[in-house]
Amino acid sequence: MRKKIIAGNWKMNKTPAQAAAFAKEMAAKADNASVDVVFCVPYTAISTAINAVAGTNVAIGAQNMHFEESGAYTGEIAPGMLTEIGVKYVIIGHSERRAYFGETDCDVNKKLKVALAHGLIPIVCVGESLTQRQLGITIEHVRIQVKAAFDGISAADATKAVIAYEPIWAIGTGVTATSAQAEEACAAVRQVVGEIYDAQTAEAIRIQYGGSVTADNAAELFNQSNIDGGLVGGASIKDDFDRIVNYKR
């Protein structure tokens, strides 16, 4: 039985002090031991957020990292810098990073390998654009993204990763995929994992849905058989995020 995982992607929101206050309050309300709960906060807020959630079920994640260990990469953050301060998760290949910062499938693959080597749990994002959906190539596209991301990664490592299926047209738009659309794509992601590895790996890997998840639609989405929780943006910094974590099973 896969344990559900619900992660908040705070994006470029909250100063360290704001993050600490919100994380503390939310961790108290969203401390659901039957779900893995993660707050992916801005780099500058990581330390204060970790202190704020100490002793709760909530883990702190980063929203990105570089694939090199160190070096002349001005403005970047290395994996070892994250693990040393207690980061447990890292989002990799979010569509905003792909769109605004030119991240490629090849970068995603390098980051995934490095995250796993450092014991970070990667949340790897895949998902189609509106044009791709309209062209009927959603499944083909996410299959390619998953194959490229997991190239050269062992089955044992793959099962430690989380995949977030996030249709780009649903991110931050208020237009959520229907539970049938989300389930179809998540099932396709699981199928391709089975083709790359085996049935056991496909059964074990956790697949989230992301894109305009709210307290009102979370339960229907998360109760689909191939959806193991969500990656939540806008609604993760709202006061009722705990309703998403404590969704009705």
Ligand code: PGA
């Ligand atoms: P959203 O963002 O929930 O605001 O649509 C999801 C995400 O970007 O991960």
